[in-house]
Amino acid sequence: MLYLSPSPSEICLTLRTTFRLLLIFGACAHGLFASEPPAKKIDLSQFPAQTVESVVVPVPSEVFAVLDQMGNPNWRAELGPKKSFGATTDRAQDALLLGTVIADGFIAVEAEDSERVKEIGRNVLTLAEAINVRKSVVARSNSIVEKADAREWDAVRREFDGALQDVNQAMAELNDDQLAQLVSLGGWLRGTEALTSIVEDKYTSERAELLHQPLLVDYFLKQLDVMSPRLRRNELVGKIRGSLGRIDPLVSKASGEDIKPAAVTEIHGITSAMVKLIRPTAD
Amino acid sequence: MKPLPAKTPLRIPSLLACAAILLAPALAYVDDAMSFAYEAANPYAEKGWIIREDAWGGDLGQGEKKAVTAQLFRGNSYTFFLATDVETASLRVNIYDAEGNLAESKSWQRGPFAYAEIKPRATGTYYLVVEVISSPEERTGWALVYGFHR
Numbered sequence: 001m002l003y004l005s006p007s008p009s010e011i012c013l014t015l016r017t018t019f020r021l022l023l024i025f026g027a028c029a030h031g032l033f034a035s036e037p038p039a040k041k042i043d044l045s046q047f048p049a050q051t052v053e054s055v056v057v058p059v060p061s062e063v064f065a066v067l068d069q070m071g072n073p074n075w076r077a078e079l080g081p082k083k084s085f086g087a088t089t090d091r092a093q094d095a096l097l098l099g100t101v102i103a104d105g106f107i108a109v110e111a112e113d114s115e116r117v118k119e120i121g122r123n124v125l126t127l128a129e130a131i132n133v134r135k136s137v138v139a140r141s142n143s144i145v146e147k148a149d150a151r152e153w154d155a156v157r158r159e160f161d162g163a164l165q166d167v168n169q170a171m172a173e174l175n176d177d178q179l180a181q182l183v184s185l186g187g188w189l190r191g192t193e194a195l196t197s198i199v200e201d202k203y204t205s206e207r208a209e210l211l212h213q214p215l216l217v218d219y220f221l222k223q224l225d226v227m228s229p230r231l232r233r234n235e236l237v238g239k240i241r242g243s244l245g246r247i248d249p250l251v252s253k254a255s256g257e258d259i260k261p262a263a264v265t266e267i268h269g270i271t272s273a274m275v276k277l278i279r280p281t282a283d
Numbered sequence: 284m285k286p287l288p289a290k291t292p293l294r295i296p297s298l299l300a301c302a303a304i305l306l307a308p309a310l311a312y313v314d315d316a317m318s319f320a321y322e323a324a325n326p327y328a329e330k331g332w333i334i335r336e337d338a339w340g341g342d343l344g345q346g347e348k349k350a351v352t353a354q355l356f357r358g359n360s361y362t363f364f365l366a367t368d369v370e371t372a373s374l375r376v377n378i379y380d381a382e383g384n385l386a387e388s389k390s391w392q393r394g395p396f397a398y399a400e401i402k403p404r405a406t407g408t409y410y411l412v413v414e415v416i417s418s419p420e421e422r423t424g425w426a427l428v429y430g431f432h433r
Binding site: 040041057068069212214 | 352429
């Protein structure tokens, strides 16, 4: 009988894994304790500027998870007529376009329209090809089609979240981080267009609160400001930069203050105009 | 500090494998930290929490703090998992609102792991304050991952 003894590296790996598990389970089992309680209040201005340099940008599912709790909006109306978008000759526009189409995917999931979800999944692939990241989203696209067929909506959402992240990661690997930012921005614009429409349709201060996203608007503005001169000179990117600056004060309410219906309408108008610029063939 | 690439939220073993490959060249110091953080998140994924595919990370000296800003939405619950590969180090993470008030509903820290949970009272900006309480290393690599559910 052949007996294979574990190599030293395997033993190390096993010990290391065991150690990790002991730490994790120990922490869970023994519950809550800390060396000293955290400060009840901190002065955020004491943090040097360079320490607050990273932003956790939410995935679209986080917004839709909240929307799920707010009745049953007419998502089919938000989805609009059936339309697939082809690539343009402008990579910046293609990146923005891809973001808007991924956002359409979330709206189609909300509408529980499996045919549209599948079409959008295929459209994502076409546009991903235009910006050289097709390979990274093939598996996602197939999975979107498969899960839409099975009407596994939560799983489809996760695949769209994943597609967005895969695109970002693939572009970062190609040193195209700035185009990746445009994909995220396109998604945010289309998502906000739909969200403001839903909020306008049945305004409550609770629904409008979802638009309180000054951090994200500020983040996108900063990203646009540090883009390469070539991208900053891009006419579409320039127009979006200008429009985003108009949204900033509308979503930056003071603590406890509501975002008023007029502000919702204004944000909707601005985002709709931007989405039309990104995909002028939509009408 | 920047978001770290990762893959596949709920399939933790494949995630660890991908993460190891992706991070190896430039970010080896947070590679293990990230795998620790995902391991800590794993039981929550099994309970239905959606664990994000991204991770955030960097390194800090002893006693140093760093704030990571996050957009959180009222109506969701969030959990944050912080870890380091320095096994004798001690870390913590706490959540503050835009006015600097402690906002978490629960937190714990044990050695190289720390955890904080929040059900935001308002939609808006929050600050995740990451701290290395003690460490034998001059710089301690850390990684933060998070999950949410409605």
